[in-house]
Amino acid sequence: MKIIFEDGIKKLGGIDIIERKIKSLENFFKSEPITFLKAPTLPNEKPVEPNYDEMKKGVLDDENLWVWNLCNRLRNVMNKAIIEPKN
Numbered sequence: 001m002k003i004i005f006e007d008g009i010k011k012l013g014g015i016d017i018i019e020r021k022i023k024s025l026e027n028f029f030k031s032e033p034i035t036f037l038k039a040p041t042l043p044n045e046k047p048v049e050p051n052y053d054e055m056k057k058g059v060l061d062d063e064n065l066w067v068w069n070l071c072n073r074l075r076n077v078m079n080k081a082i083i084e085p086k087n
Contacts, residue, residue: 005071006042013039040067 040063047062 002042002071002075005074009040009042009067040064042067042071 043062043064046068047065049061049065050059
């Protein structure tokens with residue numbers, strides 16, 4: 001499950017930014033480097049969430065915290081479905 005989840009996230013990183021493609025069509029003879037979307041990654045360990053005082057100072061959540069939470073929710077749902085099947 002983790003491999004499939006990580007492969008999907010890696011595929012997001014391979015998506016070209018469409019605005020760059022359209023702009024490069026306008027300037028067909030000018031060469032511009034191809035840029036890609038910044039894709040989220042699954043961290044190896046849970047990112048640290050800032051406490052209330054840090055948030056007041058402007059410290060933001062780790063940008064991959066939502067990926068960690070989503071993967072854990074998916075893992076928990078799958079484990080529950082396997083361990084506790086409905087009769």
